[in-house]
Amino acid sequence: MNDMLRKIFLTDLLKGLRLTFSYQRPEATYTEQYPLERPPVAERYRGAPRLNNHPATGETLCIACNLCALACPENLIVVGWERTADRKKKLTTFTYDLSRCMFCGLCEDACPVDALELTQDFEIARYSRDGLIWDRQMLEEGPEPTRYTR
Amino acid sequence: MQFLFRHPLILSSIKILVVFMALSGVVAYLVYMERKVLAFMQARLGPMRVGPWGLLQPIADGLKLLLKEDIVPARADKAVFLLSPVISLVAAFSVFAAIPYGPGGWTITNPNIGILLILGLSSLGIYGIILGGWASNSHYPLIGSLRSAAQLVSYEVAAGIAVVSVLLIANSLSLVVIVNRQQQMGVWNVFLNPVAFVVYLIAGVAETNRNPFDLPEAESELTGGFHTEYSGFRFSLYFLAEYTNMVLISSLAVVLFLGGWLRPFSSLRWLWPLDYAPVVALVGAGAFVLWLGLQSRVRGERMFFAALAILCAALAGVVGIPLVLSSIQGVFWLTVKVLAVLYAFIWYRATFPRYRFDQLMTVGWRRLIPVALSSLIVTATMLIWTGYRVVPLLAANLLAGILTAWMVSVRGAGNRSRPTREAI
Numbered sequence: 001m002n003d004m005l006r007k008i009f010l011t012d013l014l015k016g017l018r019l020t021f022s023y024q025r026p027e028a029t030y031t032e033q034y035p036l037e038r039p040p041v042a043e044r045y046r047g048a049p050r051l052n053n054h055p056a057t058g059e060t061l062c063i064a065c066n067l068c069a070l071a072c073p074e075n076l077i078v079v080g081w082e083r084t085a086d087r088k089k090k091l092t093t094f095t096y097d098l099s100r101c102m103f104c105g106l107c108e109d110a111c112p113v114d115a116l117e118l119t120q121d122f123e124i125a126r127y128s129r130d131g132l133i134w135d136r137q138m139l140e141e142g143p144e145p146t147r148y149t150r
Numbered sequence: 151m152q153f154l155f156r157h158p159l160i161l162s163s164i165k166i167l168v169v170f171m172a173l174s175g176v177v178a179y180l181v182y183m184e185r186k187v188l189a190f191m192q193a194r195l196g197p198m199r200v201g202p203w204g205l206l207q208p209i210a211d212g213l214k215l216l217l218k219e220d221i222v223p224a225r226a227d228k229a230v231f232l233l234s235p236v237i238s239l240v241a242a243f244s245v246f247a248a249i250p251y252g253p254g255g256w257t258i259t260n261p262n263i264g265i266l267l268i269l270g271l272s273s274l275g276i277y278g279i280i281l282g283g284w285a286s287n288s289h290y291p292l293i294g295s296l297r298s299a300a301q302l303v304s305y306e307v308a309a310g311i312a313v314v315s316v317l318l319i320a321n322s323l324s325l326v327v328i329v330n331r332q333q334q335m336g337v338w339n340v341f342l343n344p345v346a347f348v349v350y351l352i353a354g355v356a357e358t359n360r361n362p363f364d365l366p367e368a369e370s371e372l373t374g375g376f377h378t379e380y381s382g383f384r385f386s387l388y389f390l391a392e393y394t395n396m397v398l399i400s401s402l403a404v405v406l407f408l409g410g411w412l413r414p415f416s417s418l419r420w421l422w423p424l425d426y427a428p429v430v431a432l433v434g435a436g437a438f439v440l441w442l443g444l445q446s447r448v449r450g451e452r453m454f455f456a457a458l459a460i461l462c463a464a465l466a467g468v469v470g471i472p473l474v475l476s477s478i479q480g481v482f483w484l485t486v487k488v489l490a491v492l493y494a495f496i497w498y499r500a501t502f503p504r505y506r507f508d509q510l511m512t513v514g515w516r517r518l519i520p521v522a523l524s525s526l527i528v529t530a531t532m533l534i535w536t537g538y539r540v541v542p543l544l545a546a547n548l549l550a551g552i553l554t555a556w557m558v559s560v561r562g563a564g565n566r567s568r569p570t571r572e573a574i
Contacts, residue, residue: 008559016501028193033195
């Protein structure tokens with residue numbers, strides 16, 4: 001009987017038509033309008049590194065302890081510091097070679113003061129290898145990719 | 151001055167020009183509609199980059215095709231190669247002279263053999279395909295055009311028989327009379343003979359070389375089918391002809407089976423609010439466009455949509471004038487129905503996979519033609535036996551359709567004679 005229905009009233013074809021029709025609802029669309037709309041990235045995504053500043057004072061949170069450089073399996077972090085008058089370490093330079101980074105996040109874990117952080121920024125492509133070696137200013141300000149509106 | 155407008159030649163020329171221009175525009179945006187609908191059904195967005203929501207895409211496509219190099223293959227039969235797309239296009243466009251767009255003066259011509267003229271002219275378009283495939287002097291186009299010839303000949307039979315059962319009901323070959331007859335009967339022909347409608351629709355899809363019957367231009371097998379060697383302007387002629395044929399098949403389906411220019415329930419006076427549907431549709435379109443514009447964050451896009459919304463509102467105002475409203479009534483309903491059928495064509499393309507060639511022939515000769523024939527015989531018998539009465543016609547046709555479908559598909563000879571795996 002079922003077989004007969006399928007062959008005479010072509011119910012299979014109607015089922016198929018219903019399915020394709022249902023895909024027309026706007027929320028079924030998978031396409032992302034990428035440069036116009038950025039896709040949401042997973043919460044724990046590890047992207048471009050950032051050196052955090054204190055939100056109130058604007059001074060760096062980094063205490064130049066060098067733990068991140070020690071934790072890095074690729075040895076791509078170079079922390080530069082100087083001693084202040086009261087024998088405290090003060091951060092001077094911070095170099096992060098993104099071209100060798102594998103985004104393992106060990107530096108982030110090692111940081112005792114939450115200064116170094118791998119953010120959700122994913123647009124870190126550059127035209128040259130040199131562009132991937134980020135200095136302290138770049139790390140504090142972030143990559144600032146071009147925002148396209150059309 | 152009066153004389154000039156009364157002269158049939160001038161009036162027809164104006165009408166032909168209007169229809170030609172409108173049709174070209176419709177076909178261009180039909181491609182846009184196809185790409186959009188297909189995209190949404192496949193969870194994509196379709197053209198989005200050229201203009202807001204890709205609305206200028208057809209214009210960009212047309213420009214691209216016109217500017218492309220026009221290549222004639224070295225060993226091709228040059229004269230035939232250049233002529234054949236023109237044959238296809240002329241056949242496709244000239245048919246629209248006989249389609250009634252509305253009651254009264256809304257036709258270019260109203261020949262009393264309208265349907266014959268249309269079937270004959272549209273069949274001429276096949277010459278364009280066959281000659282083009284032959285003249286290209288290349289394998290794929292030749293195979294494509296041979297397939298096309300075989301397919302069109304087989305499905306023309308089924309479509310023709312389905313049309314004849316409508317002609318029996320209308321007792322005339324004139325399309326205007328066919329529509330008027332549906333007005334008199336109080337029901338569209340689909341409700342008198344749904345079996346013929348289904349057969350005509352399937353055969354129509356096959357005649358326009360569209361999915362799931364697009365073997366003549368099966369991309370995965372024949373690169374492009376008959377138009378593989380064509381490029382630029384000549385390719386665009388084929389393309390135009392193909393989509394014009396699509397519009398033709400759906401307008402014919404509407405005129406023959408779906409009441410042509412008639413409003414739904416046109417015999418029920420108390421449904422007069424439906425007469426205001428054109429205004430409502432235009433206002434709705436304007437509101438939708440405005441909503442799209444408000445969603446957009448790009449300034450140029452917002453302006454574009456605002457202008458479009460204002461245009462829609464202005465048109466709605468013009469259409470709202472009682473005299474205009476009553477005269478465009480027919481065209482509006484015809485357009486809506488044709489669009490619905492075209493949408494169904496696109497919908498099929500998004501849903502059904504392509505047939506194998508022997509399956510295609512089986513569907514045409516062993517399934518569709520017997521079903522169409524049975525519906526024709528039953529319609530003729532019932533017309534003699536009970537006269538023009540809706541219920542007996544519908545009941546008899548449905549019964550005969552189901553019975554024949556059962557005979558050809560469940561018990562079908564086609565199933566038994568299929569070679570077994572061992573035999574191959």
